[in-house]
Amino acid sequence: MEQHAIGKYRLISRIGQGAMGEVFKAHDPSLNRLVAVKTISSSLGTETELRRRFLREAQSAARLNHPNIITVYDFGEEEGRIFMAMELLEGxxxxxxxxxxxxxxxxxxxxxxxxxxxxxxxxxxxxxxxxxxxxxxxxxxxxxxxxxxxxxxxxxxxxxxxxxxxxxxxxxxxxxxxxxxxxxxxxxxxxxxxxxxxxxxxxxxxxxxxxxxxxxxxxxxxxxxxxxxxxxxxxxxxxxxxxxxxxxxxxxxxxxxxxxxxxxxxxxxxxxxxxxxxxxxxxxxxxxxxxxxxxxxxxxxxxPQPGAVRPxxxxxxxxxxxxxxxxxxxxxxxxxxxxxxxxxxxxxxxxxxxxxxxxxxxxxxxxxRRPPPAPATEAPRPNNDLTRVLVASQVELARNKLDEKSYRAAATRAEQALRIDPKNDEARQVLAQAQDALQRLDAAAGETRAALAAADTGKAASGLWNVLSLDPRYEGIDAFVAPLNPVFRDRAAQAKQLMADARAAADRAKASGLPGFVSATSAGAEGDALVAKRQYAAAAARFLDARDEYERARRSVQH
CATH class of the missing domain: 1.10.510.10 (Transferase(Phosphotransferase) domain 1)
Incomplete structure (x- = not known):
């Protein structure tokens, strides 16, 4: 602690430090008491207008005299350094x-x-x-x-x-x-x-x-x-x-x-x-x-305001x-x-x-505080950087979920962003894409169910392929796997080839060290094990999931 005093206060020890300045335990020789002295950092003190306003505000702070509010004793400036003296608290x-x-x-x-x-x-x-x-x-x-x-x-x-x-x-x-x-x-x-x-x-x-x-x-x-x-x-x-x-x-x-x-x-x-x-x-x-x-x-x-009466x-x-x-x-x-x-x-x-x-x-x-404004015909846009950053974060999370083919999660994130900023074009775009994917996914699943009910396994296999292409982790896949295993062997082989192509592209992009590449390799191995058990529909789902993981790994490197 280089400085030993500020104003009339002898600084004893530093008890706090932060972005705005420092707090010292100090001694007030006039009243022979210990106080806390808060100093404002020199970077703030160089701004003339800021200094003037801070002086005015700190003087007003001293007027808040209440047992449950810390007491400000003194305020001053010495050699360009602004300080405030207040009661030193135990506890x-x-x-x-x-x-x-x-x-x-x-x-x-x-x-x-x-x-x-x-x-x-x-x-x-x-x-x-x-x-x-x-x-x-x-x-x-x-x-x-x-x-x-x-x-x-x-x-x-x-x-x-x-x-x-x-x-x-x-x-x-x-x-x-x-x-x-x-x-x-x-x-x-x-x-x-x-x-x-x-x-x-x-x-x-x-x-x-x-x-x-x-x-x-x-x-x-x-x-x-x-x-x-x-x-x-x-x-x-x-x-x-x-x-x-x-x-x-x-x-x-x-x-x-x-x-x-x-x-x-x-x-x-x-x-x-x-x-x-x-x-x-x-x-x-x-x-x-x-x-x-x-x-x-x-x-x-x-x-004091002329004629003012405090309510x-x-x-x-x-x-x-x-x-x-x-x-x-x-x-x-x-x-x-x-x-x-x-x-x-x-x-x-x-x-x-x-x-x-x-x-x-x-x-x-x-x-x-002013009277509330008249109702707006349109929802207001965010009016500060923090809210804009918050919206941007939600949109980014929505895009990530869309990329992962987690369409419902993507739609939820986009809707959350739109609740804050109803006019956000990016959020609207992600929401529209997620809702479109969900509609196509539901339609493909519905076609598969209808084809199975009509004992049309060929059409049902095409429907399941569309479902898995849209979302290999589709929650309702179990209802389709068993009846379509006998006719899904070629589809499983096709899915494995797509996975291999995606892995080669990820290798060329030098993405093999990424966690997504590793998890894709694991999913591919699970698919091979399912093929060995003749569970072709489930194997196709794992291969397509691995393909998506390899593609995400490649994109993360290239972007």
Whole structure:
């Protein structure tokens, strides 16, 4: 650590580092206390406009004074290096606590959920939207007190600071509207809360997969696995999660204050032993938000507006108004069992932001909520690079399935791409090709069945050949194999020759080292074994399957 001080703070040790900068444990000599000092990387600091906006946003962050939001003490610049001083936190972030199962009982988890909702409800009442809520941005201290992190740095992602093509958030916890690159309001934070609470309660993510694209597609189009498949929960708590995770923002809690009321209703019902309680019985019927809401969301809303009167936080219904929050109200918390020993740290989600190529990783905060636009006559095209990449990925997977002659899978992938981008020509083309192949396959299978029923084995053999040419792995082949074996010997020999030709072409293309070539060779050997058993129809299927594998191996080398 070359630098020993920044501003009035003496740097003691580095406790975090990421794309945006570094976090240090430091000493404040004026008040004789330890603090966390976050510095912004020099590459960001060289951009004058970015620096000016970051200064404005960080100053606004210091105004979020709530027991469940990390406190920003100071902000400054020294020799071109921007820094922020904030409280130094002990304990662990929620991500580690979930992974180490340090919150074993439901009551502890509900307490964490309530505190998170309290802090976020205060932010929403100040018209501030976080936009990157995730377990790594929530810190739980040894006393059990919860702190939400990175409101200040979150604003760096917007206030017109968003780079072209960026989408703000972390994939597993993003709302569908964030994935689509749309402006997000408090309801987007509610969706992120739902994803985070699902993981806290179930021990697994609501949306997960082996690639970023898979996760984002799930966020857009699929429902999470019912949480009761993983953990036994009261019905009213399941209701809270389901409402928070609605794809339609209007169907969610309107903001964190409504979700806070719901979490408190859950705790109250469980404490009183009313296991049959529902959200409606506790809080009244849910109503959609009024249209025409034009509140400014973000730090600009913190600036005094002439004649402005701040509205009270929304409630679920007139039947049960949300409790008024006292921003400074302390309350005792049960201690949290820590995971394996950790040094004191400030867990800055800004240092752990997911840097998504073409997606960006900074968290957006400032948006302007306007009345919803009039219904469009045509579905809109994707309006950000991330969604376009997601569509392109689905189309590519669809093409791969089409090449593998997995026509139903290809059609499903193409349909998934078209649900995101209904005008995508490539997806339409793949879908049309897959549907055409399926129609021809069904027609050939139907002709084969009809010919067998009429005892016309010659016509049935021609029909089966057409089926196998279209898809050697056709699921209904077993119904045709036995009756057509006696007349399929020549067809098996023809299929073997086609396989040999395809293998020679793959050899010339130097594709013999590819896995597809190896699996084709194995399929060919299986075909020879079937011929030896006089199972000619099944052998023909294996030979044609091997031919297709050799051809795919050759194409992969040549392309």
């Amino acid at each position: 662990s972030d929620l991500k580690d606590l979930i992974g180490s199962h340090a919150l074993p009982d439901l009551e502890r988890k509900l307490d964490v959920m309530e505190q998170i909702c309290e802090g976020l409800a205060f932010a929403h009442s100040m018209d501030v939207v976080h936009r990157d809520l995730k377990p790594g941005n929530v810190h739980v201290q040894p006393s059990g007190q919860v702190k939400i992190l990175d409101f200040g740095l979150a604003r760096l992602g917007t206030s017109e600071m968003t780079r072209t093509g960026m989408v703000m958030g972390t994939p597993h916890y993003m709302s569908p509207e964030q994935v689509r690159g749309e402006k997000a309001d408090a309801r987007s934070d509610v969706f992120s809360l739902g994803s985070m609470f699902y993981e806290l309660l179930a021990g697994r993510k609501a949306f997960d997969g082996d690639s970023m694209h898979t996760v984002l597609f799930q966020v857009l189009q699929e429902e999470p696995e019912p949480i009761r498949n993983w953990v036994d929960l009261p019905g009213i708590l399941v209701e809270v999660l389901e409402r928070a995770l609605q794809k339609d923002p209007d169907a969610r809690f309107h903001d964190a204050s409504q979700m806070l009321a719901a979490v408190r209703a859950v705790r109250r019902a469980l404490a009183e032993g009313r296991t049959e309680a529902t959200l409606e019985s506790e809080l009244g019927p849910f109503s959609a938000p009024a249209t025409g809401d034009t509140r400014v969301v973000g730090s600009v809303a913190l600036q 009270a936080p929304a409630t679920l219904s007139a039947k049960a108004p949300t409790q008024q929050m006292d921003a400074r109200r302390p309350r005792p918390r049960p201690p949290v069992a820590p995971p394996p020993s950790r040094a004191p740290l400030y867990v800055g989600g800004g240092l752990a932001l997911v840097g998504l190529l073409l997606a960006g990783g900074f968290v957006a905060l400032l948006t302007l």
